[in-house]
Amino acid sequence: MRAVIADHPGAPDVLHPIVLPDPEPGPGQVRVAVEVVATTFIDTLIRAGSPVAPPATFPVVPGNGVGGSIDLVGPGVDPAWIGARVVTATGGTGGYVSLALARTADLHRVPEPLGLPDATALLADGRTAVGLHHAAGIRPGQTVVITAAAGGVGSILVQLAKASGAIVSALAGSSDKIDHARTLGADITVNYRDHDWTTRLRSAVPDGMSVVFDGVGAQTTPALVTLIRPGGRYVQHGAAGGSWGTIDPTTAAAKNITVIPLAAIGTTPDELFSFTERALDLAAQGTIRPTIGRTFPLQDAAQAHAAIGSRTIIGKTLLLP
Numbered sequence: 001m002r003a004v005i006a007d008h009p010g011a012p013d014v015l016h017p018i019v020l021p022d023p024e025p026g027p028g029q030v031r032v033a034v035e036v037v038a039t040t041f042i043d044t045l046i047r048a049g050s051p052v053a054p055p056a057t058f059p060v061v062p063g064n065g066v067g068g069s070i071d072l073v074g075p076g077v078d079p080a081w082i083g084a085r086v087v088t089a090t091g092g093t094g095g096y097v098s099l100a101l102a103r104t105a106d107l108h109r110v111p112e113p114l115g116l117p118d119a120t121a122l123l124a125d126g127r128t129a130v131g132l133h134h135a136a137g138i139r140p141g142q143t144v145v146i147t148a149a150a151g152g153v154g155s156i157l158v159q160l161a162k163a164s165g166a167i168v169s170a171l172a173g174s175s176d177k178i179d180h181a182r183t184l185g186a187d188i189t190v191n192y193r194d195h196d197w198t199t200r201l202r203s204a205v206p207d208g209m210s211v212v213f214d215g216v217g218a219q220t221t222p223a224l225v226t227l228i229r230p231g232g233r234y235v236q237h238g239a240a241g242g243s244w245g246t247i248d249p250t251t252a253a254a255k256n257i258t259v260i261p262l263a264a265i266g267t268t269p270d271e272l273f274s275f276t277e278r279a280l281d282l283a284a285q286g287t288i289r290p291t292i293g294r295t296f297p298l299q300d301a302a303q304a305h306a307a308i309g310s311r312t313i314i315g316k317t318l319l320l321p
Contacts, residue, residue, distance in 0.1 A: 002321060004096040004301040007051025007059045010307035015062075015096075015296070023101050025074030030081055030107065032088065032100045036120040036299060038065030040152075040242060044305050046093070052239055056093060063095020063319075066102075067110070067120035077104055085110040087123045087280075090101060096301055098321040105269070108200035108276055110285035121152065121290035121316040126279025127272055128237060129156035129288075131212060132177075132266030133164070135274070136235050138163030142210035145201065145227065147220065149186060150177035152316040155291040156177055156279070157213055158184045163287055169209070170199060171216075173311065180291065180314050193215075198223050211235065214245060221245020228257050235260045240311065291315025 004016045025031045043062045045053035067071050067087040070252055073079055086109055101118040110119040132153075138144060144161045148154040149170030161168045162185040169188040170181035178189045188204045192199050202208075208229030214221055218241030225247055228234060234247065252259060266272040282288045292316035296304040304317050 001097055001099040002298060003061050004298060004319075005061050006047050009024050009047065009058060010045075012047070012302040012309065015047060015302040015305060022098075025072055025077070025101055027075045027237060028077065028103055029074040029101050030070045030077060030104060031072040032066055032068040032086060032102055033071040034066045034068040034098050035114050036321050037063055037065040037095055037097075037122045037321065038061070038067075039301075039304055039317045039319060040065070040124055041238065041268065041308060041309065043213075044308050047305060052244060054092060055269075061096050063097070064089050064092050065123040065165060066090060066095050066097075066100045067116040067123070070075055071099075072105075076174035081107070084204050085115070085116065087119045087125070089091055096139045096319065100202045102177070103136065105159040106273075108273075108280060110177070111280055114280065116220065117292055117295075117318060118290050119293045120234050120318060121292050122125070122156075122279045122283055123276060125152035125316060126156060126283070126288070126289065127276040128265065129153050130236055130282070131272070132237055132262075133157060133160040135260050135265050136211045136213070136233055137163040138166050138211060141167070143167045143169065143205050143207070143229075144203075144211045144213070145169040145171060145209045145224070146186075146213045147171045147192070147224070148215040148238065149181040149184075149189075149216065150291070150314045153237065154215055154293070155180070155315055156288050158186050159288045166211075167205075171197070171201075171206060177186055182213055182245050184291075190220060190250070192220065198227065201227060213237065216241045218243050219245075221247060225251060225257070228255060231257075233258045233260055237262045237265075241319075293317060
């Protein structure tokens with residue numbers, strides 16, 4: 001099979017194509033003939049050996065999400081799975097391949113109206129967005145701010161918040177991303193590369209935000225906290241700014257802010273599985289749609305990582321084996 005591997009941590013160019021033996025599924029496993037590979041910001045952190053990334057042992061084949069059709073099943077697995085269109089996690093790594101192994105417990109059948117690219121784009125980002133939205137408990141009329149609003153998770157959060165009846169403020173870092181967030185339904189859009197972005201947002205929503213979804217972290221976090229109204233919620237889910245943001249406990253306590261960490265969106269595999277199923281169902285119903293910004297051939301994964309790192313891509317980046 002074809003794969004992309006990193007022999008050691010480093011810049012995107014440590015990723016290179018390789019040919020590996022075709023894998024054979026074991027008990028409780030299936031083999032997926034991969035048509036689409038999802039990439040995530042976490043993949044880039046793992047490849048770089050970032051201290052905020054999940055631990056990985058090198059050499060490593062990155063990737064934790066694929067879409068395709070099952071072409072082989074392991075011992076004890078129902079042969080009726082063969083030919084099924086599925087999306088699935090691959091256990092944290094091992095996804096940048098043309099043939100992937102997966103546990104039957106991780107398989108999601110793709111609803112008929114959805115294409116594999118859309119379903120694969122929703123595998124991680126849809127689960128995360130649905131889980132965050134559920135944890136935030138948004139009610140109609142509440143004011144919500146979403147950072148990285150044109151990204152894979154952020155673009156879905158904008159749609160979910162609007163579907164809940166919220167007034168949505170979208171933060172993004174370019175005019176193209178701002179325009180895209182507006183097409184998704186954002187009521188207020190602000191470029192947080194502008195020096196006065198907090199002033200502009202506070203002017204637009206003078207009573208403050210009910211909910212903040214923070215996928216950027218770093219120095220953006222303290223500024224966001226100042227925008228939360230007393231009794232509001234701060235939902236942390238990313239570190240696109242290079243590090244996780246920190247909140248002064250005294251400030252949070254004084255404003256009675258509820259801090260909801262990423263870990264709070266799901267504590268069991270069953271919960272996380274159900275969030276993915278929900279995202280696929282919502283997409284099949286037309287309530288949400290993923291944003292696919294760019295696709296690359298599998299062998300060009302290094303270019304894909306460089307593009308993700310530049311933070312210029314709108315939405316999700318996919319690899320095509």
